[in-house]
Amino acid sequence: DTAVSQTPKYLVTQMGNDKSIKCEQNLGHDTMYWYKQDSKKFLKIMFSYNNKELIINETVPNRFSPKSPDKAHLNLHINSLELGDSAVYFCASSTGGTMNTEAFFGQGTRLTVV
C-alpha cells in the first residue's frame, strides 16, 4: 500500500489551461503539504493544511488553489497555467506534532507547460 499517492505522475499541458493534481494519504496524518521543486532541485513549500484547514500559504499566486475535502486528501488546482509553473510538485503528510514532524512524500507530479 502506498502511503502518500499523487496523480497523475506526468502532466503535459498548454499555457492557459486549468489542471488538477490529486493527493491522498492513508497514514492517518493530520497535516498535508504541497511542495514545488524547480529545475535546480530547490524544494519550496507552497501550502500546509491541518485537519482540512489552510495553515500555511507561502506567497503562492492565487492561480493555485488547494482543496482538502477531508484530512486524507489535499488536491491542487492550477488555473491559467504559465510556462514558469513547469516543475515537479510533491505532496507530503506528517503528524503535525511539534516534536515528530517527519514527512512522508508522494512520488511527485512532473508538470510541463508548453
Add this chain to the structure above:
Amino acid sequence: SQQGEEDPQALSIQEGENATMNCSYKTSINNLQWYRQNSGRGLVHLILIRSNEREKHSGRLRVTLDTSKKSSSLLITASRAADTASYFCATGSAGYSSASKIIFGSGTRLSIRP
C-alpha cells in the same frame, strides 16, 4: 524563503569513503531532519534529530546538531554506489494552530564512484 543551506552543493567520492554534508539554518527549530532523493523519485526520510539532542546514529548515518551555530552535519560512512542521490536537510518548527512547517534546504548532490 529557503531555511537551510547545504554545503557542498555537489560531492563526488570513491566507494568506501565517508561522505560529510553540512547544513546551516536561520531560525529556531524543534527538530532537524535529513532526507534522500533518488533521481526522479520522491523524498525519503532518513533521520530526525530534536533540538535538545546533539548527535544521533542510524546504521551508517551519523547526524550532529549544533543549535548555537545553527548547523548540522550528516556523515555517511563506508559509502556505496546506492548512496548516490541528493540529500536535503529540513527544519521542523511549530506553526499556527500546532501545524508544523517543514522547510527544506537546497540539497547536496552526492555521487559515489565505483
